[in-house]
Amino acid sequence: MTTAYLRVILREIWRSKARFLSILLIIFLGVAFYTGIRATGPDMLQAADRYFATQRLATNSVQSTLGLTAADTRVLDRHTDQLTYQTTRYLDVTQRNNNRVVRVTELPRQQRVDRLRVVQGRLPRQANEVVLDAQAKRLQPRLKVGGTYRIASTARLNRQFTRRTFKIVGFVNSPRYLENVSRGVTTVGKGTLDYLAYVRPRTLTGNVASRLDVQFKNLRHVTPYSATYRRLNRANTRQLKAWLRPNAQKRQRQLQRQARAQLAPLQRQVSQLQAQVPAKTPALVALQQRLRAAQAQVAAIRPATYLYTDRADNPGYTEYHENTQRVVALSTVFPLFFIAIAALICLTTMTRMVEELRLQMGTLKALGYGNAAVGSEFMLYGGLAALLGTALGVVFGVNFFPQFIAQAYGSMYNLPAISVQYLWPDIWAALAIALACTLGIAAIVLRVDLRSLPAQLLQPKAPKAGKTLLLERWTGLWRRLSFNHKITLRNLLRYKQRLLMTVLGIAGCMAMMITGFGLKDSIGDISTKQFNDLWHYDAIVTRTGNPTRAQRQTLTRPAVYRDSLTLKSAQVTIQGAGVAEQTATLGVPEHPERLNRFVTLRNRQTHRAYHLTRRGAIIDEKLAKLYHVKMGDQLPLKLAGQGTHRVTIAAIAENYVNHFVYLSPTYYRQVFGQRPTYNGDLVQFTHDSERAGNAYADTLLRHNGFLNVTLMRTERQTNFKTFDSMNLVVLIFVISAGALALVVLYNLTNINVSERIRELSTIKVLGFYDGEVTLYIFRENLILTGLGILVGCFLGNWLHAYILQTAETNALMFSPGIHWVSYLYAALLTLVFSLGVMALMHQKLKHVNMLDALQSVD
Template structure:
């Protein structure tokens, strides 16, 4: 390539800088989207991996129904070459003074595992100091550094604390609980933990450890969630079970020895009395019976059950990985969808460029330049746009999108900020795609012209021939159309490639905007549908047993009270291979016929109302989807302390937040072999008032036997605060789609004007005003925009459904509908972009030099 030829290429880039920068911008947007969203999932996983390693999160945990002793830790001491362990003591407490269920744990003298992250303040150093989970601050805003924290629970639990008044010296995050809302299940109070508290050792009166946390050394450098991690963890769990298996029998024998030692004085007393009095003496008979009963109890002491869990049982751990996989799923379809539009526009742009430079190509070929040299101009032109666009796109996308999306998920998890990673395989794929979009399309367009003779290239290309439209045969309508309208319709079908590209480009952008607005609708509808249409109660009152007369009076006496429903409410777990363990609320209403006044159980699509029967359970739609079950199938559920039971599914009902399983009293007894204990009330209020509701809850908590009062207004405020951050994701969709729509419309309109500049100059010479010349083009654009909007509505529906399916969490189901106004907003934005482009084109057309445009190219 000569120096002069290279200068000519640079001049061509500068002469057609609008076209060059439009290609660059399209490549930039496509690459930024692809590399940015592709990097988000790995970046989020890397942040979790680093956090778990830094805080030394345990890989496994062991618990026992009778506690864990030093004999258990001695077994683990023998295997210190392969593991590290830490014994933990904790109590779950139902706080009667603040209506919360709290896990109070003693901090080990040295935190070798599960190290806490101090968010503010410091860790406790004295016996009267306490640190609280960061979740406590969200649930109880009055808690601050330096404030007094009191533990007020049942008399039995209070006695297990050496002190119950503490000074708050810090707020922390535990690596065991990365999710901001859930803290797992418990057998205390309402069945779920609200937050955690940590105190100094020897605060609790416990003789044995509650849990032993274990970290296997062979997993230290293995990436969490990977197949290798799962395989090694399975082997490690099997080893742990094998090592501790003999301990159950030893612990049983130890407890029996301790119990017999306590009986020894009684046995000696009976033996001494037998030697002194006849066997029929009443006192001897009574003592003998007591000894016999006590001995029977000692012999009845069973072996403790050892429970083995791993990280996947921690709330949020598995779900976080599933969320990153959802982002990965989005990154495979959405950016490619974006790039496909870019490829179409590049094809149109490069086609126009080749047609414009036919004369130059013919001249160069006549001068003896080879096909490679002639084609190199287009290769350099397109390649430079691809390289610069890719470089800028990677720099922007990798640094912006992961941070933006992780921030949206950040409200759901307490993990540290992500670090940017440049994933070179994905960057290379993006570069190849960008080069294919430019160089590939240029080669496709050049393949004919490079084979042509110079004489053919030096002649102008014949304009596209007009053709008779089918619409012209409808003579009644065609005669009534004005000349301008007839020309518009003929031109639309004359340039079919432009018609197709414009419609597809606008449809793609319209689809992405509909998806963005649709996501906002789907997220926003969760709150209104769940709390206004499906749940018609204002509070849940949890007791320690059946309702007493005093409790009934306390619940129904305040003026705020309207109605209530007695039911059994317990947390159950559902576990199945391939699906993260789910927690659901088991509900058994005493008055089955009254349930639908408090909870609407209906089909989501038909709104047909379901009623409980004695033939099976009603479960929520998301739970059925997760476990791939339908009506008539069996679902395994497990109550704490009981074996897994299977329930038959009688109906699947609409629900958006959390999971439920409703059974009739008769069916519950059939499944679990016992009558339900109605330990809860769903309560309806006459009016909603935060101050009155809090006063009502405080009154109930003073009543003996009432463990917890959950106000739905508080739940709504807490659970849906996280959805505000999802607006960031919606903003990404709308802004990105809008930017692409603007570039697409500008590029295609600019090409259209360039192709027909002689035609437009001719009509200007014939006396058309500037506005009429602009409308000559704008009418076509408006029709194409309308067609793109119509096609985009269908495409947007499909893309929105796909995004919802991949973006849902396990405990959440999005409302699948899109509001009509979302279609209107998307259409109006698309039309607005079209108007902006036409204003720009109008200014360009006003400055057209008609004489130059009409010069012959012969």
């Protein structure tokens, strides 16, 4: 290739810089979106991996129904070559002074595993200091470093602390809890933890450990969530169970010995009294009954049951991985649309370029240049656009999209910022796709012309023959059309390839914008439907047991009270193959016929109402989807401290946030073998305001028996604050799709004008004004844009449904509908882009040199 020929190629690039830049921009957008979104999931996983390793997150935890003692730790001490462990002591309390359920945990003197990450301040050094979970600051903004924190629970729980007033010295995040909201379940209060407080050792009076946290050394350098990690973790759990299994009966015998030792004085008292009084003496009989009851209690002490959990049971750990996989799934769908559209546009662009340079190709072949030299111009042209577009797209995409999306998810998880990584397999794949879209398409387009003789190439290509349209046979309509409209319809149907490319290009961009707006609708509708259409109560009250007369009076006395429903409320867990353990709220209303006044149970599609019966439970739709169950199937439920029970599904109801299972009292007794304890109330207010709600909660919590008051206004603000971050992800889709639509419309319109410059110059010479010449093209573009918008609506509806299925979390179901205004917004944006492109084309057409354009090539 000579220097002169290279100058010709560079001159062609400069002469058609608009076309070159359009190819470059399309490649840039496709590659940026592909590599950026593809890198987001691995970047998020890498951040989690690094965080778990730095904070030494435990791989396994062990609890016991009889507490953990030195005998258990001695077993682990014999295996320190395989693991590291630490004992943890905690106590769950319901704070009567702030209406929160808190786990007060003693910090070990040395944090071997589960190291806390200090967000603000420092760790406690003195006995009167405390650090709080960062979640506490979000729930109670008044808590600050340097402030006072007081534990105020029931008298029984207060006695289990050596001190209850502390100075706040910091806020921390625990690697055990990735989510910003969930802190797991508990057996006190409303059944879920709000946050954790960490104090110095010896703050609690108990002498047994609550939990053993273990980190196996063979997992330290294994990637979390991987198949290797799961395989090794299963083996480690089996080994841990084998080591601790003999201690179950040892702990039973130890407690029985201690209990018998405590009974020794009572036994001596009975023996002495037997020697002094007759056998039927009432005092002796009563004392003997007390002894027999105590001995029965000693005999009833069962062997310890060890409960083994791993990382997957920690709130947020599994869900975080699932979210990264959803991002990976999205990274396959959306870039495919970009790549497909880019390929279509490159096909049209390169085809037009080959047709424009037929004369030059014929000249070069006549001068003796071979096919390789003649075709190298197109290869270099397309290859340079692909290389530059790929390089710029990789740099922008990998550095922008992961940071942006991770920041959106950052409001949901307690993780440090991600680090950008270049995934070379994806980058090479993006480059291969970009080169295929340019070099591959150029080779396909050139295959015919390079086999042609120079004489054939030096002749202009014969225009495509016109055909009689089917519409022309509808003579009544065709005669009423103006000349311009007839020309427009003939031109549209004459160039079917251009019609197809334009419609598909616009439809693809339109579909992505509809999906973006549709996601916003689906997210925004959750709050309205859940808190307005399905839940009709303003507070959830939790008590210690069945309501007393005094508690009922306290509940109903405040002026803000309107109505209430008494029910049993408890947290149950559901486990199933291939699905992370789910937590659901079990509700058993005392009067099932009144439930629909407080909770709407209905079919999502038909709005048919459901009612509790004696034959089964009503569960939420998302729970049914997760475990692939339907009406008539059975679902395993596990209450805290009990075994697994199976309930038959009588109906599947509409629900969007969290999970629920409703049972009638009769069916509850049938399943669990006992009467329900009605420990809660759903309360409706006469008016809903933050001040009235807080005052109502304060009134109840001053009285014995009330553990917790959850205000739905607060829940709505807390739970849906994280959804605001999802709007950032939606914004990415809309802006990216809009940018692609703009480039596509400009490129296709520019090609259309370039192809027909002689035709446009002819009608301009014949006396058409500049505006009329522009309208000559614009009519066609407007029809093609309309067709693209119509096709894009159907395509966008399908893509939106697919994305919702992919992006939902386990405890969340998106509203599947798209508002009509979202279709309107996407259509208007597409139309605005089309008008903007035509405004640019109008300026170009005004400055066309008609004489040059009409020069004959003969």
